[in-house]
Amino acid sequence: EDKASKKMTYYSGKVYLMIAYKQPYFKIGFTTNLKRRRNNLQTGCPFPLYIYSAWKVNNRYKAEAAAHKALKKYNRGLKYPELPKPFKTEWFELQSGLTIEDVRSVLDKKLKSYAR
Secondary structure (H helix, E strand, O other): OOHHHHHHHHHOEEEEEEEEOOOOEEEEEEEOOHHHHHHHHHHOOOOOEEEEEEEEEOOHHHHHHHHHHHOHHHEHHHHOOOOOHHHHHOEEEOOOOOOHHHHHHHHHHHHHHHEO
């Protein structure tokens, strides 16, 4: 295995769109193991969490950053600046007619260039 393929394997993974059941909140993150990531987050969350969509990407760090940037105006940190950092950067809120399907559509387009 050459250096380039090792590097691609190291950076590759999944960007996910997670939703909190019957709540206006969604999370965009990255992982190499969706089930483990959901279970880890569920431990500290009072609402059931579900993976709504996931995309295989060749660079999970850059893809997640692009996804966050595309939906920045819905980031909870802008609405609630007093929140601790993880809630400011990772969690977003459905607002003003934005549906979870709209979010998935935006991410489908934005993450296409990172597809693996």
